Amino acid sequence: MIHDLNLMVAGPQGSGINFTSDTFAKVMAREGYHVFTNAELFSTIKGEHSYFRVRVCKDMIRSYSERIDILIPLDAKSVMLHAKELSKDGSIIFEDSLEDPRHADIPYKEILQTVATKFGKALSELNVMKNTVALAGATKMIGLDKEKLKKVISENFASKPTIASMNNAIVDEVYSEFSPTRTFDLEPTTYKKRMFINSTHAVGMGKVEAGMKFQSYYPITPASDESNYLERVMERYDFVVEQTEDEIAAINMAVAAANTGLRSATSTSGPGFSLMVEALSYAGMTETPVVIFYYQRAGPATGMPTRHEQGDLKFALSAGHGEFPRVIIAPGDHKEAFYDTIEAFNIAEEYQLPVIVLLDKAMAMSNYTVDPFDLSKIRINRGKLVLSETNGYLRYKFEEDGVSPRSVPGIKGGLITIAGDEHDEDGHIFTEDADNRVKMMDKRMHKMESVLKAVNADTKVKFYGKPTNKKVIVSWGSSKGPILDVLDKLGEYSLLQIRMMEPFPVEEVMKFLKGKTIIAIEQNYTGQLADLLKEKTGLEVSSRIVKFNGRPFAFEEMVEVLSKSKLEKREVLTYA
Amino acid sequence: MIHDLNLMVAGPQGSGINFTSDTFAKVMAREGYHVFTNAELFSTIKGEHSYFRVRVCKDMIRSYSERIDILIPLDAKSVMLHAKELSKDGSIIFEDSLEDPRHADIPYKEILQTVATKFGKALSELNVMKNTVALAGATKMIGLDKEKLKKVISENFASKPTIASMNNAIVDEVYSEFSPTRTFDLEPTTYKKRMFINSTHAVGMGKVEAGMKFQSYYPITPASDESNYLERVMERYDFVVEQTEDEIAAINMAVAAANTGLRSATSTSGPGFSLMVEALSYAGMTETPVVIFYYQRAGPATGMPTRHEQGDLKFALSAGHGEFPRVIIAPGDHKEAFYDTIEAFNIAEEYQLPVIVLLDKAMAMSNYTVDPFDLSKIRINRGKLVLSETNGYLRYKFEEDGVSPRSVPGIKGGLITIAGDEHDEDGHIFTEDADNRVKMMDKRMHKMESVLKAVNADTKVKFYGKPTNKKVIVSWGSSKGPILDVLDKLGEYSLLQIRMMEPFPVEEVMKFLKGKTIIAIEQNYTGQLADLLKEKTGLEVSSRIVKFNGRPFAFEEMVEVLSKSKLEKREVLTYA
Amino acid sequence: MLSTVNPPAKPQSYKTNVEIDWCPGCGDFGILNALVLALQELKIPNENVVLTGGIGCSSKIPHYVNVNTLHTLHGRSLAQAQAVKIANPRLEVISASGDGDGLGIGSAHFVAAGRRNVDMTYIVFDNGVYGLTKGQASPTLPYGEMPKSIETENLKFPVNPLFLGLASGFTFVARSYSYNIKHLKETLVKAMKHRGLALVDVMQPCVTYNNINTKEFYDPRLYDIEKEGWNPVANNESEYKQKIPQAVVKSLEWGDRIPMGVFMDYQTETYDQKLQKLVPAYGKKNYVMEPIESSGKPLNDVTELMDSFC
């Protein structure tokens, strides 16, 4: 009986790795298992070596494992590269014969020939279906009912019934012709309905639920998956997704649509965000409720576009010239990504400022199982939006709480004047008066305190583990998953996940960290959260555990480093 | 006998305020006085109310004073706005008669009529020369030899001799017709040759001396004054100044010209810098020696384009996605601006990284007297530049010190491959190998330590005042001037001017600040240097003295706040 | 232009009380006056008009017109204006830019705007210089010229806004003149009535910095192409393709005679019509007024979406 099973599909990009691993994952998720996947691909379209990992377990898992139980290499290069990572009791499913005793000898050619004949096709036409052979081989080794696999295949090819039938015929053949010498006896589980998604889906659904009506974007890895997902559902939920000429247009359009009265957002990654910072500053100055979804990837410059990193925290914190209020929220998993998306729109509209939701490639490209979201508790708050006739209207009126009523074009008596120059209450820019300047700066900057007061504790930080533990890890974003997986194993650590980066929740953080030995774990070079922590609280971390080779944390390296008797000031993790 | 004299010229923009105050300043500088000016103008072309201050003293002065001794209002509005600021022993020079006893009654009309007749002109044609009447009135009150004024006027109108003669005839008339009731007896001084310049000139001369061959820019206040100055001298010193279509092109062109082998730079202000950050990240990734001159102005967004602020420190520190090395130097006066400019090019080429020279509007638009630069000690270091035939060349070769030899196009055997994606030693991008990534990140980031080791102490910090003082002010940029002026008066304070912001000179800073009561003085809202200090050293300032109304520090408000028996945690200065 | 205003409301004055800070004699005044007259003629309720500007002397015009205004960033007037119209197609949207703003830093948006054909009007204040930053060369300054504000002669060939507008796909392309308020007003009215993206390039002397392209320069040169028989209307795609090269020929004229008037007026699918292909309810519902919550509870329900992932 094994607790978790790790499958890897490896091969040239474009050879169906994605299809194979996803189908497997989906089948296992339907069984009620928790499934976690990790995709490592090149920034090219076809041909370069890539690999996907699928980890399956009856308990919740949030990181990939270095251990491979079943390896499905789609070419000889992948055998060479990955066979050494395969556990000694593991199994390789490969079409050609191998010297390796772990080779699961499935009669590929015969199976395909049988099915080809049955459907009156040439053998070569079935080449693309080799992956199905491997897939069925794997599920058979796990002892899965073949009908379950066939059901998912049928759904995948819903629009191409013949293809579905052929693939399913292959499944039947594999199940009848292949008698595995090794099998994998996974601890059983009971069925629970779960979604198999990544954060681009979670954010997308969050945007729909939040009532977003306008999203502008410019294609970029890994952010555009989210926009492309939204394009698929915009017809059904009535909103506009606009692909722009560049990221400058993307954010300017989102800002303008927000000032026209729609909930608006844009999504991007590092290079694109760099082009957006002038307009971010503008959104701060003009008190525009716009939400920016920032999917970090390995930088600097074009960097490694399909690889992971949390390297842009400090940049997001101070991007844009001049000083203006902004809110930054960093969800740590897909579930948080969904709820935080809605919260981000609420904060943006209540306080009339730009909100950045900071995500990363690991969240964008790692699919895993998530319980369906609880929609009953969701609330929408549009703040002081004025949608009916008014008079004596001033867009930037000084109010007790610093937030002015917000009219939009089309409202009788509510003409707006939005200005990126310093302005008076009416939005006009010709004062340059020193006192007005001070009042307007105070008005805008004061919002940070208001946000800090209003936002609930859970949105700011989350604490995991025993409160009495002496050692507390601080971390953020997708690093949370691998850390939690290890906490379950190593009881002496707790984790403080910082979720709101700006305004920084000093009070909540101090509550959990004062007097503790603090370890920062982040996926960047310098340890940006550790710096921020010191700037905001004066607290010094005793060790910075960092990783910056473009790959997310592996379960094993996390166990390894945290099991050390003494942590160095800087620990660099390098599993790949 | 007065120690310093303060003159103000006020009026609608475009009415010659600039000419009047500059001429006066130049005449006094020629006398051997130290002269300091401050310009407050609107972000418009003509008509809006503006004012220039000129302060004159035999000792060095570095700030403006609220006290006005001579007021030259060019319209009635200026009388109304500024007469109240005039000291009770002061004098107003205005064409129309005033109730104010301080009015210096110069017979404008008669004087102009006399000169008009002499030159056979209509009186109306001399309207534009009213400022000369006021100017001569002022110099007469100071007891200045009229020939000295006439000499400067002749130089100003060198290409228009008739205009010069007419203006000088006016001077003669004023000196003969006007007998001031009040005079200003300024402490005498001895002549010393000094330049009357602002930082755009200092930087411009620094660039010429440094051998810069390519500057790209897009017009923006106040940075473009520097480029426009360079355009005036490029013919003589052989280099190219290129006005681009936007700031994105400006920095990309500077980067490309640098990689082609020229010392290259670009100059901008906040909104423009925001558009440059993607390419800044690229310069870090590609190890390109490019220098960016960043003239801060009041933000956010378009903000107050002609007003002062030091609001972009944190932005400059972390601008650009991903992590890469950069150097940031912040000169505190025009002299430092000159030498730092040359140093910036040296550092950029020695370490092959982007260098940001952080300036501000107060430096860009405040002309004052500066001793001629000492050119004898200037050194040029181009680092590992390869300009002759080579072989086995690799642009990003791993070397002990992390700096690879740098070839450029045109060198036999020295083909370069520059890449903004992560790359191998040869600049090719197809590895995405995890180990190579780690090595390349280390290579680049390691430069920060090297710079910190190599740069001399004076470039990092400067300390002023008694080392034994318990109270130390930390500050940066143009705030230094007003603070030094006050230190001379209040002996209990010392000043630590932080000049290198990145890499941060922790050691040098600790040396001067450990155990002291620290006061941060900055011209921004939040106290950005204080934050940086805390992040880097853990040191907490006891008070943040800030100003963010768009005007530089006045001498008096600085004295006032530092004379307080107890400073609050936050002190906001608001003189305008 | 706004299809129907129902019920027609009586507009308030279209001028604000804000003090105007352009230099005396600046061509910008004429554009302001003509725009106000055009709005008066069309009688669109003030609250249904949105005017955007970039950054520059010209781009301050929003503050002087009593409608909804967005004073945006340098070069971004057109990008923001299009989004306003996409967000709420019931609004009448006008965008103003300087020649630097629109044809230099903003030209990527200019080219892309032609691809959308959003139903709005874009006015370029064409003065050959960067007024607000003290008179540097703008993209339309002719080659070799050196207005008094510039250190060195202009080494760049000029952008021709009309030619570029035609090439980019603007469906209405016109030139007018800030000192001919009647022609300018009429041109603006036509531009606003046009369904689709309209470009109005306005010769606008900058009296402070550009001492070459002055009133004295333009007055004797400008002539009205429509008066000389040009019919800009293209009734279908083939007429459009046939008229484009002719319009290009006219746009290239510069010298003793400078043409003004409407060069092209072609009606084809606008962006709102096109969006309906993807989102059938688009434009039928008013997204701005459409509630997204009821007592704080979201009106959208993603259950279906969640199920698709199970």
Add this chain to the structure above:
Amino acid sequence: MLSTVNPPAKPQSYKTNVEIDWCPGCGDFGILNALVLALQELKIPNENVVLTGGIGCSSKIPHYVNVNTLHTLHGRSLAQAQAVKIANPRLEVISASGDGDGLGIGSAHFVAAGRRNVDMTYIVFDNGVYGLTKGQASPTLPYGEMPKSIETENLKFPVNPLFLGLASGFTFVARSYSYNIKHLKETLVKAMKHRGLALVDVMQPCVTYNNINTKEFYDPRLYDIEKEGWNPVANNESEYKQKIPQAVVKSLEWGDRIPMGVFMDYQTETYDQKLQKLVPAYGKKNYVMEPIESSGKPLNDVTELMDSFC
């Protein structure tokens, strides 16, 4: 093009050993091959050639050509290339961009480049999609089309690179085809020989994402305008002005017959010639090789400048 190479050196191979990662069958291969052949024909020493790329599948071409290469940022290939040539006019400079890179995010540089007329060659890899980000619509994708990689049909009208090139002031404008290596090579040779800014728009099928603009689509449609009698050479400004509208007419053809060849070839002042008006020594001295110091001491002396402020 590089005026004279003296002494003419024998170039090494123009191909690198780097493994090419385009999809099998991609049109990009043809462009690479044609470019290498063109360089071979012109025999410019490798070290005197600079090739820049933006970001995209196409923009990876620098890694495959054995010359100096700058793999820049998305949309900035042309901006950087111009600066290389300005910095060192002795170099032969070629810039590559995808259609998204060059005509979308980079189009402000495209328009501005026409104003300078830097002597260099700009190759646009025109495949109708954003290849590297998985096939979204690029600015040249025809209206209403929906290649298999796209969620929704394309609502934008396409940019016409030739028309836009003519309007922006490119002095050499051509179209070729990646599967017609002979024509493409000859076109590239002409472009490089042209003194001034040359645009070569290459029809480049993306076999992975664009199942509409394929080899099967282009093969029967493309015809050579020069073979049908078009003479693109304009010998002076008036010929240029006269030929522009004719070239525009040709550029508008699209459908059963798609024209390729050189549409415009006009020689006028290049940017290096123009720069000499302001900086007489420009181009005479080689700034890159010119020393700026001697034993560490600066060779420039600003004493004169300092004096001017005293």
